[in-house]
Amino acid sequence: MAELPPDQQKILDEQKAQCPFCKIIKGEIPSKKVYEDDKVLAIMDINPAVKGHILVMPKEHYPIMPLIPPEIFEHLFLCTRDLVRAEKKAMVTPSSNVFIANGGAAGQQSSHFMLHIFAREKASELEVLQLKNVEQDKQKVAELTNMLQHNLKIMLKDRYAKFPIPGDTSAQPAAAPHTGVSTLQGQEQLAQLLEANPQLKQAIIEQPGEVKKLIQTNPQLQQFFAGVDVDLLSQKLKEQQSPKEKSSQQHELDKATEQFSGFKPGGKTEEKMPEEPKPPEEPRPPEEFIRAKDLTDKQIMALLEEKEKLRNLLLQDPEQLKGMIPSNEKLRVFFQEADFEKIKRLAKQVDEKHKSPAKDEDIPEKIEQVKDLDDALSRYI
Amino acid sequence: MEESIKTKIKGTLVYEDAVCFVIVPEKQATAGHLQIFPHASYTDVESIPKDVFVQMFFVASYGATALFEGLKAHGTNIVLRDGKESNGVYDYVYIDVVGRMQNDNVMNLWQPKQLDEATQAQTQARLKEEAFYVGKEIADEKKEIVLDDDQQEAVDEGNNYKIKNFYRMP
Numbered sequence: 001m002a003e004l005p006p007d008q009q010k011i012l013d014e015q016k017a018q019c020p021f022c023k024i025i026k027g028e029i030p031s032k033k034v035y036e037d038d039k040v041l042a043i044m045d046i047n048p049a050v051k052g053h054i055l056v057m058p059k060e061h062y063p064i065m066p067l068i069p070p071e072i073f074e075h076l077f078l079c080t081r082d083l084v085r086a087e088k089k090a091m092v093t094p095s096s097n098v099f100i101a102n103g104g105a106a107g108q109q110s111s112h113f114m115l116h117i118f119a120r121e122k123a124s125e126l127e128v129l130q131l132k133n134v135e136q137d138k139q140k141v142a143e144l145t146n147m148l149q150h151n152l153k154i155m156l157k158d159r160y161a162k163f164p165i166p167g168d169t170s171a172q173p174a175a176a177p178h179t180g181v182s183t184l185q186g187q188e189q190l191a192q193l194l195e196a197n198p199q200l201k202q203a204i205i206e207q208p209g210e211v212k213k214l215i216q217t218n219p220q221l222q223q224f225f226a227g228v229d230v231d232l233l234s235q236k237l238k239e240q241q242s243p244k245e246k247s248s249q250q251h252e253l254d255k256a257t258e259q260f261s262g263f264k265p266g267g268k269t270e271e272k273m274p275e276e277p278k279p280p281e282e283p284r285p286p287e288e289f290i291r292a293k294d295l296t297d298k299q300i301m302a303l304l305e306e307k308e309k310l311r312n313l314l315l316q317d318p319e320q321l322k323g324m325i326p327s328n329e330k331l332r333v334f335f336q337e338a339d340f341e342k343i344k345r346l347a348k349q350v351d352e353k354h355k356s357p358a359k360d361e362d363i364p365e366k367i368e369q370v371k372d373l374d375d376a377l378s379r380y381i
Numbered sequence: 382m383e384e385s386i387k388t389k390i391k392g393t394l395v396y397e398d399a400v401c402f403v404i405v406p407e408k409q410a411t412a413g414h415l416q417i418f419p420h421a422s423y424t425d426v427e428s429i430p431k432d433v434f435v436q437m438f439f440v441a442s443y444g445a446t447a448l449f450e451g452l453k454a455h456g457t458n459i460v461l462r463d464g465k466e467s468n469g470v471y472d473y474v475y476i477d478v479v480g481r482m483q484n485d486n487v488m489n490l491w492q493p494k495q496l497d498e499a500t501q502a503q504t505q506a507r508l509k510e511e512a513f514y515v516g517k518e519i520a521d522e523k524k525e526i527v528l529d530d531d532q533q534e535a536v537d538e539g540n541n542y543k544i545k546n547f548y549r550m551p
Contacts, residue, residue, distance in 0.1 A: 032505045035512040047493030086511035095464025103456025106481040120466040130468040131410035148395040163399040
C-alpha cells in the first residue's frame with residue numbers, strides 16, 4: 001500500500017484494531033468461510049441479498065479500492081472471477097453480479113474493502129441494482145467526457161503499456177528514463193492535462209523549483225513527470241501565456257504570497273494592502289527573503305506584530321503552517337533552521353500584548369489561496 | 382481478429398486499450414456514469430479470459446477515481462453485469478461505474494433476506510465444493526483438473542493400492 005502520512009496511518013491503525021472483518025480474518029469472530037488463501041478470504045454474508053451472497057475481501061485491511069496494491073488487486077480479481085463461476089455453478093443460476101461500494105454515499109458499510117457476489121436467477125429479485133436513466137446537464141456531461149478523455153489514458157498509462165492497441169506508437173514504457181524532454185506525444189498529453197488543471201499549470205510557471213522538489217519526494221509524481229524537464233516546460237508555458245493572462249495570474253500569485261513578501265524592495269503589488277498597524281519597534285533588514293534565525297527576538301516580535309495573520313496561524317493552527325512551509329519558498333526560508341516553538345512563544349507574547357484573541361475569520365484569503373495551491377499539487381500526490 | 386463490439390454500444394468513447402474500452406453512455410443514471418466493455422463479445426464471465434477480467438476492473442478502479450476527483454463525487458459504485466438477469470441493459474458482460482452523491486437515490490441498499498441456519502449451511506457446503514476449483518485451471522466442462530506431478534503421483538499410488546486390495550478379496 002502507498003505510504004500514508006503519519007496522521008492518516010494512525011487513523012488506519014485505529015480502524016484496523018476495531019474492524020470486525022479483520023477479526024473474522026484472524027479467526028476471532030466466527031464466519032461461514034467459502035474460500036481462503038494467503039491473500040484473500042471469501043465468506044457468506046450473514047444478511048444476504050440473495051441466497052449464496054458472498055463477500056470477497058483482501059486479508060490486509062484496505063479501506064478503499066485505490067489503496068490496494070496492484071499485485072493484491074490482481075490476485076483478488078482473479079479469485080473473484082473463479083468465485084463468480086463457482087457461485088453460479090453452486091446456485092445453478094444463469095447470471096451474476098459483482099457489486100463494489102466505495103464510500104458511504106455509495107453504500108459502503110464497513111471500513112474494510114470488500115466486494116459482493118450475487119448469483120442471479122431473476123432480474124426482479126434485486127431491482128435495486130437496476131439503473132434508471134435520468135436527464136443530465138449536458139454541459140456537465142460534456143466537461144466530464146472531456147476530462148476523462150484527457151485524464152484516463154494518463155492515469156492508466158502503466159496498464160495501457162501492458163495492453164497497448166496494436167500499431168499505436170504513443171504507448172510509453174511505464175518508467176521512461178529521465179533523459180530530458182519527453183516525446184512530443186507525451187508533451188501534448190501533459191499540456192492537455194495542464195490546460196484542464198490551471199492551478200497546477202500556474203505552479204509550474206511560477207514556482208518550478210517547488211514543483212521539482214515535490215516531484216523528488218513523491219514517487220507518483222515522479223512517474224507522472226518522468227522524462228519531463230520542468231524548467232523547460234515552465235519556460236514554454238510562460239511563452240504561451242498572453243500578457244493579460246500573465247498579469248492576472250501574477251496578481252493571484254502575489255495575493256497568495258503577499259503575506260510573506262512584505263520585505264520586498266519597493267514592496268508594491270497590484271492590489272493595495274490594507275493599512276498595517278504600527279511600524280516595527282526595530283528596523284528590519286530590507287531583504288526579500290528573511291530568515292528568522294538572523295533576526296533578534298525583538299525583530300521577530302515586530303514582524304509578528306505587523307503580520308497579524310501569520311501570528312494567528314502560529315497560535316491557532318501551527319500544524320497547518322508547518323504543512324505549508326515546505327511548499328512555500330518564503331516561508332521555508334523564514335523558518336529555515338529556526339526554532340519554531342520559540343517563534344510561536346514570541347507570537348503568543350505579541351498577541352497577549354495586543355489582547356486580540358485569534359478568530360477563525362481572521363485566517364486570510366491569501367493563506368487560503370496558498371492552501372489552494374497545495375490542494376492543486378496534492379491532488380497529484 | 383473478431384470485430385470489437387464498440388460499434389454496437391451507444392455513447393462517447395473516453396478510453397480504449399487492446400482488451401477493453403470505456404464509454405460515457407448515451408443514457409445515464411448520474412452525471413458521472415461510465416461503462417466498461419471488453420472488445421470481444423462475452424455473454425458470461427466464465428468465457429472471459431483472466432487478464433481481460435482483471436484489466437476491466439483495473440480500468441473501473443481508475444475510472445471511479447477519476448469520477449471521484451473530477452466530479453467531486455461522494456462515492457462510487459462498480460457493478461459487473463453478467464447475463465440477462467443481472468439488471469443490465471446489454472447481453473454482453475460489462476461493468477457500470479457510477480459516481481454517487483449523498484442521498485441521490487440511485488442504487489439504494491437491498492433488503493436482507495432472512496435465511497435459516499440449515500439453508501445457510503447447505504449453501505455454504507455447495508459453495509465450498511465449487512470454490513475448491515478457485516485458482517486451478519479447468520480443462521473442460523467435466524471439471525477435469527490439471528494436477529501437478531506430486532499430486533498425480535499420489536493419485537496413482539492410491540489407485541494402485543486399491544487395485545491390489547481388490548485382487549486380495551476372496
